[in-house]
Amino acid sequence: MVQRGQFGIKQGLQVYCWVFVNWLLCASVLVCVGATIKRDELTGEIFVARVIHGGLADRSGLLYAGDKLIEVNGQPVEGMEPEQVIEILAHSHGTIMFKLVPMSDRPVNSQTLLYVRAMLDYNPRQDPAIPCADAGMAFRRGDVLEIVDQTDGLWWQARKMPSLSACAGLIPSAELLRRKQRELWWSQPFQKSHSNHSQSCYSRCPSSCYSILANPYEEVVRHRRHPQDKPRLVALMGPSGVGVNELRRRLIAMDPNTFQGPVPHTTRPRKHHEEWGREYHFIGRELFENMVYNHRFLEYGEYRGHLYGTSINAIKSVLDSGKICVVDIEPHGIRVVRTHELRAYIIFVKPPSAARMKLTRTNARITAAGYVNRPFREEDFQEIEEEGARMESQHCHFFDHLIVNDGLQDSCVQLLAAVKRAQDEPQWVPASWLRPTDVS
Numbered sequence: 001m002v003q004r005g006q007f008g009i010k011q012g013l014q015v016y017c018w019v020f021v022n023w024l025l026c027a028s029v030l031v032c033v034g035a036t037i038k039r040d041e042l043t044g045e046i047f048v049a050r051v052i053h054g055g056l057a058d059r060s061g062l063l064y065a066g067d068k069l070i071e072v073n074g075q076p077v078e079g080m081e082p083e084q085v086i087e088i089l090a091h092s093h094g095t096i097m098f099k100l101v102p103m104s105d106r107p108v109n110s111q112t113l114l115y116v117r118a119m120l121d122y123n124p125r126q127d128p129a130i131p132c133a134d135a136g137m138a139f140r141r142g143d144v145l146e147i148v149d150q151t152d153g154l155w156w157q158a159r160k161m162p163s164l165s166a167c168a169g170l171i172p173s174a175e176l177l178r179r180k181q182r183e184l185w186w187s188q189p190f191q192k193s194h195s196n197h198s199q200s201c202y203s204r205c206p207s208s209c210y211s212i213l214a215n216p217y218e219e220v221v222r223h224r225r226h227p228q229d230k231p232r233l234v235a236l237m238g239p240s241g242v243g244v245n246e247l248r249r250r251l252i253a254m255d256p257n258t259f260q261g262p263v264p265h266t267t268r269p270r271k272h273h274e275e276w277g278r279e280y281h282f283i284g285r286e287l288f289e290n291m292v293y294n295h296r297f298l299e300y301g302e303y304r305g306h307l308y309g310t311s312i313n314a315i316k317s318v319l320d321s322g323k324i325c326v327v328d329i330e331p332h333g334i335r336v337v338r339t340h341e342l343r344a345y346i347i348f349v350k351p352p353s354a355a356r357m358k359l360t361r362t363n364a365r366i367t368a369a370g371y372v373n374r375p376f377r378e379e380d381f382q383e384i385e386e387e388g389a390r391m392e393s394q395h396c397h398f399f400d401h402l403i404v405n406d407g408l409q410d411s412c413v414q415l416l417a418a419v420k421r422a423q424d425e426p427q428w429v430p431a432s433w434l435r436p437t438d439v440s
Ligand SMILES: Nc1ncnc2c1ncn2[C@@H]1O[C@H](COP(=O)(O)OP(=O)(O)OP(=O)(O)O)[C@@H](O)[C@H]1O
Pocket: 238, 239, 240, 241, 242, 243, 244, 245, 246, 247, 360, 361, 363, 364, 365, 366, 367, 368, 405, 406, 407, 408, 411
């Protein structure tokens, strides 16, 4: 708890008294005050470097970035190192008195809030460059952050959403992250071994490194689909064998008037009982290859000399009909469905432990492109678990929801609830989806 008082203004000097009750000592006491300080190397003067948004100093409205610190508890601070000032504060009990010269033009805070999704992990405790690690905020890939202050080009202030704490923390700006990631990326090929390095505060992206370099934070907005809008595409992703197809089949079977899969294209000849556009869109190889060339497929492959694929147009025609299109995707399909056009809600189907799968998959069969159809072996469960962990660690920042496919019944209930939320409730979506002029 803190009480404060403005003691006086004299010849441009202001004296503030801060009384701390139930004082909690932390490594850098200025974190309690909610401000960081810096020293002008030419003059030796100490300045308030930044005021942490929502912190004590900010809420009091008494300290501003740029104010010159003259005395702390009666001790002149000019010429001191910032650490020495912090030392004085650390030994203060009950009352802290600041004497300072306020900066001449105190800024009016006119910043608009920005929301971003982090595309990488960050740990201020492992970042030697951060001005004050205690004031830093750790985050993980996929976290949505509210950027409350971008005054400093290198260090932003942010809160993690949903925001429970009123106080913001320091995070590296997009520009600083781009710089750091570039340095890290360039330095890696010249290092002999990766195993004995101390862990970096910026975890290097394992894939699509270039796009993460360009955009370490993706701007997002909270958006609720209008009832008249097309439904959102639902994309299920998971390691082969986890049960993605089973869940998709069951969802569609539960309510075929609401859910539908896209009709695939194939170059194989039509059988007499098949109808064009019902089982498949039957097309010639030349047209199929042309569609591949023009990136019109979410995915495609060859089986016994014939091409098969799921086209973007087939997905769009389900959505245009007002039904919720449900597809399964591989990791490379993420960028195809995460667009202004398809606006996919991505659900990761995560395997339970190999031991749990061994118990629950006793009657299950592993199938792969018509070549394999056999009961699961113990090593299959191990592989599914490992592949699931790999997928999650590499792509978790793109997942809107995660379901652990343990019991099938329970997973179906969870899936249905998630799909309903995706259509009816506000979700964080890339801001570019709502700006028609942006290329997504
Ligand atoms: N939760 C579950 N409990 C028991 N069996 C399950 C569960 N989920 C899926 N299965 C069974 O596991 C087998 C594999 O599932 P499915 O074919 O859906 O895998 P998949 O993830 O689509 O893999 P692939 O992409 O290789 O086809 C099927 O026999 C399915 O019925």
